[in-house]
Amino acid sequence: MNEALLTLGFALVTASILALSAVAFTLQYAVTNVANVSHGEILTVGAYAAYLVHQRTGSAVAAAIGAALAGGFAALAMHSAVIGPFIRFGATPTIIFIATLGMSFVIQNTLVIFFGAANVAYTLDPGAPMHLGPFLLTPLDLQIIASAIAITFVLYLIISRTKFGKALRAVSQNRELARVTGINATRVAAATFFLAGLIAGYAGFILAESVGSFNPYFGFSFFLITLTAAVAGGLGKAFGTMIGAVLVGIILEFAGGYISASYNLAFAFALLAIVILVRPRGLFTNARRTVFE
């Protein structure tokens, strides 16, 4: 069996989770022009919600829905309580960036207070690994990949076809013009955060499943990888971000597989540094920053 192809199979799982996390992050960036550093905490909240729902109901589907909803409301709260008001008062992106960093610590430590800082084991039965062409994947892996593709497709339809999707793009391209066009930019941004939160919360659930455990800091370290993917793909661009996520996922998995997985974060940062040096606007961008170009 070709080891490289096996690794590629695992990379697809990582890439799927990363793609969902990164697209959620990039959507938030698109409508606010602010990098939400507490994005990772949406995944963490999703993981805890999934775990709690799963304990009570015994249903993975209920856990997935619980994770998504918890993520959605967490992101909506982040926008309504912190990011939105800062934007209304005319704060610069740097100030809001710092505020979201603070929010990240607040959420992490709140989770520590309620659940403790220890790792929570959370494993679903992945099923027996199967050979699929050159890949060796479990049914759980396949579910993760399939769900990421399905979510991406639905998101694409929402953004490209619906009135809300057009308004989202309008706000991301020119917030002031959107407002004089009659679009309530704050409301569109809030709805976008909710949508992004649903996706990120679900991503937290499948990340926890695939890692097998989580703790209050688990989303934050994944956020750093998410950031790499989003910057590589072009911040604020949904399509570019997804391709960036797949590339970063594959690179990390290969670096992990052939060197050592303990250096994953280091690899991610090295990659981020290279991208920022070589293509600061992202790998697939022209000068303009937009969603679903």
Added chain:
Amino acid sequence: MMEAVPSPHRGEGEGEGTKPATGASAPVLEVEKLTAGYGGPPVISGVTIEARRGAITAIVGPNGAGKSTLLKAIAGLIRPTEGSVKVKGADVTGLPAEKLVSKGLAYVPQVANVFPELTIRENLDMGGYSRKDGVRERIEELFKLFPDLAASSQRKAHTLSGGQRTMLALARGLMVDPAVLILDEPSAGLAPKFQGLIWERIEEIRSTNVAVLVIEQNTRETLRHAQWAYVLVLGENRLEGPGQELLDDEEVVNLYVGRLS
């Protein structure tokens, strides 16, 4: 010599006491003693203007006179600190921009006035965002007024020429059937050929009973089209009168229009 505000009319004029020459209707936009700025000292203070349906009302004045600030304050992008804005008789002072659209006020900014990555049709869809219905029908109506846009409705706005982009911006503003259309330098940066075309369109829009409020760099051309014009200097009303008369006034030309504009 023209009188200074507050007494609004030309001293020696006979017969142009009606304001503007075209209409006896009540003004659809009434801006009274408006003061606004960006947090520091006010950029405009105590500015009073009116605009009527079926007329082009111009605001001219030297650079830094506060023309764009006045438009932004009227359009709800900055909050006035004093004074009032009424549209169709209703007080809309301090309402945010997105709410003013449904009150009948459409604002077309000078630059970045279309959504670059949306298609022409999507731009118009967004123009009709606050409409409850009739978006499709309104787009078809506007395509008759702007046939160029109809021909390339699936093109993204950033691929359009400057003139076409301005046309799209006008059409976007018209999607809501506004009572007042506010234009911030619609012909700025366009080739002379396009400037003429833009003015043709603006005249057509005016003839559909819309009140057009416009500021322009090209003061001479603007005054030629304006039924009524206000001269703004250092953020305050200085003079006003029918555009053509201001244009004929040696002193206005010397002071505010310039010989070669």
